Amino acid sequence: MSPEPLWTVxxxxxxxxxxxxxxxxxxxxxxxxxxxxxxAIRMGTAVTFVMIVSSAAALGIDRLLIALDATYLxxxxxxxxxxxxxxxxxxxxxxxxxxxxxxxxxxxxxxxxNCAILALVLFQTTKGYGLVQSLxxxxxxxxxxxxxxxxxxSLRERLELAALPDLTxxxxxxxxxxxxxxxxxxxxxGLGG
Amino acid sequence: xxxxxxxxxxxxxxxxxxxxRKGVWRQNPTFVQVLGMCPALAVSNSARNALAMGLAxxxxxxxxxxxxxxLRRFIPRQVRITTYVLIIASFVTIVDYLIQAIxxxxxxxxxxxxxxxxxxxxxxxxxxxxxxxxxxxxSFFDGLGMGxxxxxxxxxxxxxxxxxxxGTLFGxxxxxxxxxxxxxxxLPSGGFFTMAGWVLLLNAVEQRRSRRAAAAPLAAEGAx
Amino acid sequence: xxxxxxxxxxxxxxxMYRSMVGVGLVCGLLVVTAFxxxxxxxxxxxxxxxxxAVLQVLPGASSTRSFRLAEDGHLRPAGATATGDQLxxxxxxxxxxxxxxxxxxxxxxxxxxxxxxxxxxxxxxxIVGLHVxxxxxxxxxxxxxxxxxxFLRNFEHLDVALSDDGAELAHPIAPVKRGARTASWQxxxxxxxxxxxxxxxxxxxxxxxxxxxxxxxxLAALEAPE
Numbered sequence: 001m002s003p004e005p006l007w008t009v010x011x012x013x014x015x016x017x018x019x020x021x022x023x024x025x026x027x028x029x030x031x032x033x034x035x036x037x038x039x040a041i042r043m044g045t046a047v048t049f050v051m052i053v054s055s056a057a058a059l060g061i062d063r064l065l066i067a068l069d070a071t072y073l074x075x076x077x078x079x080x081x082x083x084x085x086x087x088x089x090x091x092x093x094x095x096x097x098x099x100x101x102x103x104x105x106x107x108x109x110x111x112x113x114n115c116a117i118l119a120l121v122l123f124q125t126t127k128g129y130g131l132v133q134s135l136x137x138x139x140x141x142x143x144x145x146x147x148x149x150x151x152x153x154s155l156r157e158r159l160e161l162a163a164l165p166d167l168t169x170x171x172x173x174x175x176x177x178x179x180x181x182x183x184x185x186x187x188x189x190g191l192g193g
Numbered sequence: 194x195x196x197x198x199x200x201x202x203x204x205x206x207x208x209x210x211x212x213x214r215k216g217v218w219r220q221n222p223t224f225v226q227v228l229g230m231c232p233a234l235a236v237s238n239s240a241r242n243a244l245a246m247g248l249a250x251x252x253x254x255x256x257x258x259x260x261x262x263x264l265r266r267f268i269p270r271q272v273r274i275t276t277y278v279l280i281i282a283s284f285v286t287i288v289d290y291l292i293q294a295i296x297x298x299x300x301x302x303x304x305x306x307x308x309x310x311x312x313x314x315x316x317x318x319x320x321x322x323x324x325x326x327x328x329x330x331x332s333f334f335d336g337l338g339m340g341x342x343x344x345x346x347x348x349x350x351x352x353x354x355x356x357x358x359x360g361t362l363f364g365x366x367x368x369x370x371x372x373x374x375x376x377x378x379x380l381p382s383g384g385f386f387t388m389a390g391w392v393l394l395l396n397a398v399e400q401r402r403s404r405r406a407a408a409a410p411l412a413a414e415g416a417x
Numbered sequence: 418x419x420x421x422x423x424x425x426x427x428x429x430x431x432x433m434y435r436s437m438v439g440v441g442l443v444c445g446l447l448v449v450t451a452f453x454x455x456x457x458x459x460x461x462x463x464x465x466x467x468x469x470a471v472l473q474v475l476p477g478a479s480s481t482r483s484f485r486l487a488e489d490g491h492l493r494p495a496g497a498t499a500t501g502d503q504l505x506x507x508x509x510x511x512x513x514x515x516x517x518x519x520x521x522x523x524x525x526x527x528x529x530x531x532x533x534x535x536x537x538x539x540x541x542x543x544i545v546g547l548h549v550x551x552x553x554x555x556x557x558x559x560x561x562x563x564x565x566x567x568f569l570r571n572f573e574h575l576d577v578a579l580s581d582d583g584a585e586l587a588h589p590i591a592p593v594k595r596g597a598r599t600a601s602w603q604x605x606x607x608x609x610x611x612x613x614x615x616x617x618x619x620x621x622x623x624x625x626x627x628x629x630x631x632x633x634x635x636l637a638a639l640e641a642p643e
């Protein structure tokens with residue numbers, strides 16, 4: 001159990017060390033999916049959900065690996081956990097809410113290669129978080145990810161109508177926006193300390 | 194109805210040099226395909242870290258390409274992605290231990306991003322798109338080319354950030370003592386801006402080249 | 418994948434299991450070989466890095482030994498490659514006399530957790546050195562805790578004398594504004610890196626309050642020859 005209080009864990013994951021803007025995680029979906037606000041929100045929600053479930057599952061697997069003294073299998077085990085979680089979440093959503101399933105569409109399977117999820121479970125392991133801390137950490141990370149995605153999508157939607165040189169449209173613009181957002185988020189530094 | 198792995202495609206064999214070169218320029222993973230960006234920006238705040246990450250990724254890429262290619266006839270299509278991920282994860286674990294054995298300092302600098310090589314989209318992408326349908330030697334060169342492309346992309350970002358941010362290159366002081374680096378370059382924002390700069394530059398070069406190529410036949414005709 | 422591929426019968430469950438288990442076994446073998454092969458080298462690297470850090474915070478030392486705090490409150494010798502947070506590292510000069518004890522402390526800095534190693538010299542009732550082990554704070558600003566010579570000088574003689582009953586520090590270590598240091602148990606923080614430097618002072622204070630009384634109590638165990 002790490003001595004960090006829960007609200008620090010949350011604020012740290014969501015703002016101070018935002019997974020996308022500070023830690024450079026989850027960039028592929030961030031640059032790929034942030035064109036539209038609606039898809040951004042959906043992707044963010046899906047990722048948050050998968051993060052929370054993977055976090056709990058990974059904690060359990062890690063305890064097992066430590067008990068079996070097989071920590072060198074950690075990476076392989078975590079990848080397996082994440083892939084299975086995405087599969088399970090997909091099946092669960094399909095059964096519980098077909099509407100949501102159709103709305104999320106292709107985004108769910110894409111989450112498997114989202115490095116943010118793997119990074120989340122790796123970090124929570126090295127930080128030694130307990131169960132509640134891990135869940136709060138996952139919630140914070142997912143919230144931060146969604147926040148970054150939503151901000152980016154809103155900006156890009158606005159800029160679509162602006163007069164910009166063709167050369168900059170697309171990746172260059174997205175990256176510059178990300179840089180500016182990242183600088184803005186640095187203002188959160190020291191929160192939770 | 195699922196098809197099992199088909200035999201080698203019957204199109205003409207591509208020269209190995211070309212397999213290597215396409216990864217470096219035309220299909221550069223970072224600047225053209227825009228894949229594998231997380232490590233590209235995260236560990237590139239110094240040229241040394243960028244190079245180390247590039248080499249580690251190249252090692253995993255080449256090893257997994259060769260492994261997937263040699264096993265391609267034995268892996269049924271249904272379980273191929275799981276098997277590829279298993280192979281890639283194993284090599285990443287090996288590289289992780291190798292780096293720890295070589296230099297703990299480097300391992301601390303690269304941090305979690307070594308383990309994150311396993312979700313680097315273009316490694317899985319190459320295994321699926323190339324290694325699973327080509328022989329071992331072409332796959333080896335494909336991996337080497339993509340890895341080299343990734344290395345130079347990372348190095349270009351890392352070098353710019355290090356020079357502007359700390360005034361050094363590979364730890365060697367470039368400017369006089371009073372040089373005040375632009376700290377923003379060492380921060381996440383700097384990574385984003387540097388990569389944006391490179392993408393812009395390369396887009397401009399590419400645009401100029403295609404304009405010239407489109408204008409050439411017209412000029413040759415002498416029309417206008 | 419190509420339209421002209423001849424169609425083979427779909428693989429049976431046995432074939433799929435066979436290939437996955439086969440691949441799994443080979444991968445497992447490779448990973449375990451790499452692990453076993455590099456483990457001794459990694460252990461040695463870690464021990465060397467720790468040794469270097471300990472010798473840096475306790476000047477004059479030439480050898481180190483690690484001790485673990487057991488459940489009964491006594492310090493017992495731990496292996497050279499032991500890890501954990503109930504560990505302290507005793508440093509000896511070349512005549513095997515105890516120079517001091519290096520203790521690891523950690524706490525939340527500006528961006529992320531900071532880990533430091535400080536050296537406590539019982540003979541001088543003071544902390545005599547500090548070395549930052551791990552810090553992700555802002556380069557050029559927060560990371561000045563690692564490089565600012567004035568800040569590090571705070572820790573060259575930081576009073577940690579015990580109270581009369583020996584159960585706690587007579588004067589807890591207190592961070593103060595730059596230049597306001599009047600007593601030897603205060604730490605001048607760095608302007609421009611206030612949070613990081615205050616964090617370091619706080620974590621050292623907390624750690625010293627816990628370890629100094631215990632180390633003093635167990636001096637005999639630390640000074641005992643191997």
